[in-house]
Amino acid sequence: MLSSGRTQPDRCPGVLAVHEAADGGLARVRLPGGLLTADQLRVLLEASTDLGDGRLELTSRGNLQIRALRPGAPQELSDRLYAAGLLPSIAHERVRNILASPLSGLDQHSRYDVLPAVAELDRLLCADPRYVELPGRFLFALDDGRGDLATAGADVGVRMVDADLAALLLAGEDTGVRVTPERLATVLAEAAVAFLDERSAQGSSAWRLAELAQGPKAVLARMSTENSTAEQFAPGEPVRAGRVADALVAVVPLGSLERPQAEVLAQYAVRGLRVTPWRSVVLPGLADDEVVERIAAAGLVVDSESPWNKVTACAGRPGCAKALADVRAEARRVTPRLPARHRAVHWSGCERRCGQPGGDFVDVLALADGYSVDGGPAATAEQSVMRMR
Ligand code: SF4
Incomplete structure (x- = not known):
């Protein structure tokens, strides 16, 4: 083994x-x-x-x-x-897993706009055949300082500490290494090479950095960096629906974007879109009330208090052969009745729990005879609602 x-x-x-x-x-x-x-x-x-x-x-x-x-x-x-x-490189297509804070550069919580570094990292990855060896699960994250990607589960990441320095994170932990903004992409790419080299040295087939023996420490030892005392960073909040500065965040219920909804987004995405890890999209530069109303009329959620901000589900039936239930249909049925200020909720059709969010969430799992909430006994979807606090 x-x-x-x-x-x-x-x-x-x-x-x-x-x-x-x-x-x-x-x-x-x-x-x-x-x-x-x-x-x-x-x-x-x-x-x-x-x-x-x-x-x-x-x-x-x-x-x-x-x-x-x-x-x-x-x-x-x-x-x-x-x-x-x-699809800039077919050979690299599965390794271009790069998350960035979706509101980067758009509001006062953004300490530094990391998006140019995303493009540079993507170029570095696609230009070098070594990165083809990265596992499809290997994840990069560039956090603009607000901490929204703290629970994303990235293998290698940077988090802006202020406008002039970022912390290098390995398997989510601060290494104590500090990086200037112009070196963000280079250091992340270097960390990925160090992962591949260490994986090879350990004779491992690890998919994630944390799966290596002494993963963060061993990978850091292969990098040409100097580190000082590591810090504990507080996690930030995922983006929620609604206006943020001159941008609009629209939640796509259960992440399923229907054709009319996509058409509306394409019509009004004057400065492009940013797909978030929380089943929503950010449209920068969208201040017009009438446009916001049209987006809402298409069935996208623009209300920060809507329960859809915190409800996700795996594919379930009929898309997945392993599913024990049509969890999406159940989630659509009961989500409007969720109690106010509920925790995040994730519906899974089986124990693999695909697509579960990072951090704390109510675990709703399909069983042969109903749903279990946070490991509790089977109940109907309706009975489960009041347990989703
Ligand atoms: S959690 Fe199970 S049922 Fe849902 S998509 Fe994954 S494998 Fe399929």
Whole structure:
């Protein structure tokens, strides 16, 4: 047995390496930093309409998925995405897992705009064949200082301490290494190489940095950095629906973006969109009340107090063969009745709990005879609602 306990490469889907789900092929399109132009959104929407089920799914890593792809569709999909600039390197497509604070550069809580470093890191990864070896689960995170990515579970990350320095984090822990803004991408790329080298030295097939023996310490020892005393950083809050400075955050209920909703977003995304890890999108530069009303009328949530800010679900039935229930239908039915100020809620069709959020959440798990809430006895979805506090 290898040191991580892993015996196989991960099977995270991509555009060409689709996952065969119960409802057909599932392709995942990486969006470094969650960034997308309106034209790119239209390309994805048309591709889903022509080749899949017409929807776009938002993932817990700020990516988009197309479901129910017909046989032979991945090649055409990859051609379209390449032409739209969404697939800069086919060899690297599954390793472009880069999260960034979705409100970076947009409000007063942003200590430094990390988005240029996202683009630079993506370029560094795609230009070097060594990074093809990174597991599809390996995650980079660039936090603009607000701490919203503290529970994202990134393998390597930076968090701005102030406008001039960032902390280097490995497996979520501060290393004590401090990085100037112009070196953010370089240091993250260097950390990824150190992970690959250490993994090789340990004879491991680890997917995540924390799976290596002495992971953070061993990886840091391979880097040409100087560290001082590490700090404990407080976690920040995920973004919520509503206006933030001159941007709008719109929650996509259960991360399922229907065609009319995507069309409205593409129409008004004058400065592009940012897909967040919390099943929402940020539209920078959107102050017009009438536009906000149109977005809400399409079924997207713009109310910061809506329960949809904190409810997620896995694919469930019929999309996933492992699911014991249609958890999305149940979640849609009972979410409007959730008690005020409830905790985050995640519905899972089986014990794998795909797409669960980071941090604290109410764990609603489908059983053969109902739902368990936080490990409690089986109950109907309705009975479970009052336990979701
Ligand atoms: S949690 Fe289970 S049922 Fe839900 S998508 Fe994952 S494998 Fe399927």
